[in-house]
Amino acid sequence: MANRLAFVDPSAGGKKETILLAARPSDLVGKVVGLLDNTKEQADIILQTIGEALCERYGVERVVIRRKEHYSKPAAVEIIDEMAAEVDVAIAGLGG
Amino acid sequence: MCSVHDTVEFEKRGIPSTTIVTAAFRKAADFQFRGKGMEGHPYVVLPHPVSNLQPADMRELTMQFVDEVAGYLKS
Amino acid sequence: MNEQVDEFEFFLEKDWSDGLPVVTPTEERIARMLTGTKRPPDEVIGPIPPAMEIATVESVAVHALMAGCKPGYLPVVIAATEMMLRDEFNVNGVQGTMHGVAPMMIVNGPYAEEIGIHGGNGCMGPGFRANAAIGRAIRLILMNLGAGIPGVSSMTIFGMPSRYTYCLAENMEDHPWDSLAVSKGYRPDENVITMAMVESPRFCFDDVSDEPDRLLNGVADTMVAMGSWNMHTRSDMVVAMGPQHAAICANAGMSRADVHSRLCEIAGRKVGDLKNGGNWRRERALAFPIDVDPDDDDSFIPAIKDPQDLQLIVAGGWGPCTAVCHGWSGGSRAVHGSYQV
Numbered sequence: 001m002a003n004r005l006a007f008v009d010p011s012a013g014g015k016k017e018t019i020l021l022a023a024r025p026s027d028l029v030g031k032v033v034g035l036l037d038n039t040k041e042q043a044d045i046i047l048q049t050i051g052e053a054l055c056e057r058y059g060v061e062r063v064v065i066r067r068k069e070h071y072s073k074p075a076a077v078e079i080i081d082e083m084a085a086e087v088d089v090a091i092a093g094l095g096g
Numbered sequence: 097m098c099s100v101h102d103t104v105e106f107e108k109r110g111i112p113s114t115t116i117v118t119a120a121f122r123k124a125a126d127f128q129f130r131g132k133g134m135e136g137h138p139y140v141v142l143p144h145p146v147s148n149l150q151p152a153d154m155r156e157l158t159m160q161f162v163d164e165v166a167g168y169l170k171s
Numbered sequence: 172m173n174e175q176v177d178e179f180e181f182f183l184e185k186d187w188s189d190g191l192p193v194v195t196p197t198e199e200r201i202a203r204m205l206t207g208t209k210r211p212p213d214e215v216i217g218p219i220p221p222a223m224e225i226a227t228v229e230s231v232a233v234h235a236l237m238a239g240c241k242p243g244y245l246p247v248v249i250a251a252t253e254m255m256l257r258d259e260f261n262v263n264g265v266q267g268t269m270h271g272v273a274p275m276m277i278v279n280g281p282y283a284e285e286i287g288i289h290g291g292n293g294c295m296g297p298g299f300r301a302n303a304a305i306g307r308a309i310r311l312i313l314m315n316l317g318a319g320i321p322g323v324s325s326m327t328i329f330g331m332p333s334r335y336t337y338c339l340a341e342n343m344e345d346h347p348w349d350s351l352a353v354s355k356g357y358r359p360d361e362n363v364i365t366m367a368m369v370e371s372p373r374f375c376f377d378d379v380s381d382e383p384d385r386l387l388n389g390v391a392d393t394m395v396a397m398g399s400w401n402m403h404t405r406s407d408m409v410v411a412m413g414p415q416h417a418a419i420c421a422n423a424g425m426s427r428a429d430v431h432s433r434l435c436e437i438a439g440r441k442v443g444d445l446k447n448g449g450n451w452r453r454e455r456a457l458a459f460p461i462d463v464d465p466d467d468d469d470s471f472i473p474a475i476k477d478p479q480d481l482q483l484i485v486a487g488g489w490g491p492c493t494a495v496c497h498g499w500s501g502g503s504r505a506v507h508g509s510y511q512v
Contacts, residue, residue, distance in 0.1 A: 006178075006197060007181075007196055008196045008197065008198065008201065009181075010196060010233045010234070010315065011185055011315060012187070012222060012315050012316050012318065013222075013224075018134075018135075019107060020107075021112075021134075022107045022109075022112045022113070023171075024112050024169065024171035025112070025170050025171065026170060026171050034106075034111070036099070036102050038098060038099055041146075041147045041452070042146050042154050045154045045155060045158070046142075046154065049154075049155045049158040049162075050158060050162055050165055053162040057162065057163075068098070069502075070261075070264075070502040072264025072265075072268065072502055073258075073261060073263070073264060074098045074101040074102065074105075075105070080105045080109070081109075083106075084106060084109040087111060088111070089113065089169040089170075090106045091114055091115075091116065092099040092100075092102040092106070092115045092116070093115065093117075094116055094117065094118065094142075094146075095115055095116065095118070095121050095125055098263070098264075120326055123323060123326070124267050124324050124325070124326050127318070127323050127324040128221060128324065131221060131222050131318070131324075
């Protein structure tokens with residue numbers, strides 16, 4: 001006979017949906033890179049540096065930089081939608 | 097944290113994306129990716145802290161990670 | 172093989188435990204707790220970030236029960252859970268931040284008194300069941316449903332004692348003015364909660380001043396540490412004047428609004444001073460919602476950038492002390508609202 005717990009366990013942790021990775025291009029030549037800056041200190045320098053280097057080293061055509069309202073809040077859906085319509089790949093920073 | 101959220105939202109829209117965090121937030125990033133259904137999603141970890149680096153040093157450090165970033169965005 | 176389960180060990184070993192034993196949630200206790208609200212158990216309150224587990228009236232009741240609440244406390248816990256999910260409060264950010272701020276609950280109105288939320292001696296704890304259990308219920312919700320767990324999703328450097336529990340009332344018996352809620356436009360008979368993301372208090376002791384100018388200078392000094400985020404971002408702050416200090420101001424003819432605006436006016440430091448330590452960065456000053464000149468050493472940086480960010484209350488017992496609770500850097504605005512019993 002199974003031991004029946006006499007109390008309720010309210011611990012959270014259900015099954016989560018799994019999101020599939022978006023298909024990657026074989027290279028970044030001619031691509032548009034989106035850089036989403038969450039305004040944390042240094043995020044702007046980091047993303048700008050990466051953007052420039054990707055253009056130089058990987059043939060990225062141009063970069064699109066957007067800044068969020070505040071580092072601790074998710075980007076507004078509008079910003080993500082607008083960027084997604086314009087870019088081929090995206091980098092978000094700076095977490096932490 | 098919210099850069100992870102942003103990356104997940106891009107991926108959902110079919111846009112390859114990665115996140116840049118500093119090392120002190122690695123566990124939080126892992127947790128967030130796991131919680132949003134993208135466990136093990138590759139992202140870039142910079143040494144912590146970076147907040148007190150001068151711009152030139154910040155750029156120099158960032159350059160060390162450019163190839164890694166590119167690697168996560170292409171096949 | 173049947174094994175005895177030690178109920179206390181079971182919950183103490185959970186990674187969402189706050190480190191203290193909980194009241195074991197049995198079906199009978201949950202049913203009894205739910206008598207404290209008229210709302211249906213399956214009513215959705217909202218997802219608790221960052222794990223986004225959905226809080227319902229029932230799951231809030233279970234956490235309230237575990238925290239040691241009586242059924243009568245449940246309306247306050249449910250209302251506070253709802254309120255803290257407002258966008259502007261930014262629970263999501265606080266759950267992951269390196270900081271240790273916690274949602275301080277200031278409960279005004281007749282129901283707080285009825286259920287025993289204490290605002291006098293020792294109101295910041297320990298020792299008062301309603302204060303302790305209501306605040307703790309919120310923390311258990313944040314840790315379990317939200318998964319705000321240090322080292323897992325929370326990068327809090329130190330945490331903070333106020334993360335165990337942070338709930339109080341004002342000392343209305345010795346209060347020379349209206350309550351915080353009334354000052355925000357609520358009626359005195361309305362039951363209201365104000366929540367602000369703040370640190371544990373630091374104390375301003377002053378048993379010397381017998382007039383407001385000098386007294387408020389000291390309080391203002393306690394509001395302006397170099398290492399406080401209040402000096403470097405727009406940030407909320409709670410100033411809890413003990414009734415003795417409040418009386419000095421009131422007896423000199425100052426209203427609550429007078430004290431509030433005086434503190435907003437004088438609490439601050441000059442740029443030249445702030446540069447010498449702490450979080451000073453030019454870019455931070457340029458991002459203030461007020462005009463300051465970060466290149467002028469004589470430019471005055473106020474601790475309170477917007478008057479609505481200062482939550483001025485009267486609480487605690489009789490004695491020469493005011494408690495100042497500094498705020499967060501990450502963009503949280505205090506929330507307030509009335510609740511039904």
